[in-house]
Amino acid sequence: MSNGDVELVKKGHTKDTYTHEQLTQLMRSMDDPVFFTETFVKIQHPIKGSIHFKLYDYQREMIRSFADNRFVVGLTARQMGKTTTAAAYLLWLAMFRPDTQILIAANKFSQAMEIMDRIRYSYEECPNFIRAGVVEYNKGTISFDNGSRITARATTPDAGRGLSITLLYLDEFAFVRPTMATEFWTAIQPVLSTGGSCIITSTPKSDEDQFAQIWKGAIDNTDDFGNPISGGVGRNNFKPILVKWDAHPDRDEAWATPFRESLGEARFRQEFECEFVSDDETLINALTLTAMRSIDPEFYTGKVRWFKEPEANRAYLIALDPCLGTGGDFAAIQVFQYPEMIQVAEWMHNQTPAPGQVRILLQVLMILYQTLREDPAQDSEPQLFWTVENNTIGETVLQIIDDTGEQNFPGIFISEQRRAGSSRRFRKGLNTDNRKKLAACGKMKSLIESRRMTICSKELIKQLKMFVSSGASYAGKSGEKDDLVASTLLIVRMIETAMQWVVGIDNEDLKDAIDPEDALHEPMPVIIN
Secondary structure, X not given: OEEOOEEOOOEOOOOOOOOHHHHHHHHHHHHOHHHHHHHHOEEEEOOOEEEEOOOXXXXXXXXXXXXXXXXXXXXXXXXXXXXXXXXXXXXHHHHHOOOOEEEEEEOOHHHHHHHHHHHHHHHHHOOOOOOOOEEEEOOOEEEEOOOOEEEEEEOOOOOOOOOOOOEEEEEOHXXXXXXXXXXXXXXXXXXXXXXXXXXXXXXXXXXXXXXXXHHHHHHOOEOOOOOEOHHHOOOOOOEEEEEOHHHOOOOOHHHHHHHHHHHOHHHHHHHOOOOOOOOOOEOOOHHHHHHOOOOOOOEEEOOEEEOOOOOOOOEEEEEEEOOOOOOOOOEEEEXXXXXXXXXXXXXXXXXXXXXXXXXXXXXXXHHHHHHHHOOOOOOOOOOEEEEEEOOOOHHHHHHHHHHHOHHHOOOEEOOOOOOOOOOOOOOOOEOOOHHHHHHHHHHHHHHHHOOOOEOOOHHHHHHHHOEEEEOOEEEEOOOOOOHXXXXXXXXXXXXXXXXXXXXXXXXXHHOOOOOHHHHOOOOOOOXXX
């Protein structure tokens, strides 16, 4: 354990004498893993050799997240030093938190050993007064005299067997064989459920693997009403950390261009933009989805999220897509400002019964109506247009509206046009069959991709990213919600009526007409005989 006069490891249970400065640094290191890392951890740079580990801002944030959260999942670009950052934190945890049992699991045993090598190197380069004493020091295990232990293994279903784990660290978990990753995650759950913590870091690979599912659970950080869960964690209690290539202060487009050219756009976006590459055909263009940004609600009324104040002399489209309220599909309400087609408000829940859904719809209409009426800038009666989807459960909602009295709902109730000569009983609201849904999908795609429709909701953007081709139509991917999209499609279907009825508002931008002059500039087909 020594090399000449240099002691590689500190013997266990040895007594130390400290200067005042050393004692101060030791006490500060015990409390602050960032201070410990930047002051005492050394790493091996491929060109510069042994250097002090000076953290970038995103690495400091990673370490603080590791320390402050029981479960952390990091989606990180390549070459960002995520593994080295994690190794430094694991060393700090083992040396300064007695009786901590750490298991490192990687895609391959060789990768787990590489992480251990980084930990050993940093440990050996620390001054003696900082280091904990060692009682076991071999290729796959380091045991300290404070009762802490670091063990490295490959990610297999049996990796955690026989261990009492305080912290599990999974590196590049997306690259573990899918069936193996699923079996491992299932097997390790009982260990974590007894109080263990978990840190997972990886670049993405597939949006269907176990890592992707954990990441999705971490960014699904809203409750059943779509409102943020406290603490910034997801429904699975994981804290998400996203680190893209441009978080590195020394990297700009000039740095990225050679990688884009050599890897191709799709591969670059997977490995450096942290996007889950999928072969699924989303309704909205992938580049458009990537560029979409949500905003936080400005205020709430109950569980309704409002993204902006109602604006005088604008029309509003309001749609309810109902549900049974039994915990399955969600009911959803969307509100859009017309003709700008800006999302104004949103509500969703899957356990509110039909009367409650109608009550919230009425409340939204009343808020819009009263706010606009009381606005001194409002020139005329507020123009509100509302509807409900009348398939299946919609019949119940229609009956509640009828019993309540349609005259008590501000605005105009939009329904399907009556077909001349049809013997079918007329039902108010909008009926969505496959043909109508496809037409609405096409219109919504055109509006969003041409930036004539502004989506503000984080939840709606999330659902749009999972709204994919399904047979002859589009729907949420298996296991994913699409109720907010469905209510937005109702909004899109109302546009045609609004264009005819809204008074005093220019809505030409919402038309999809082609300018004949543009055709003159397009290349004409050449016919060769």
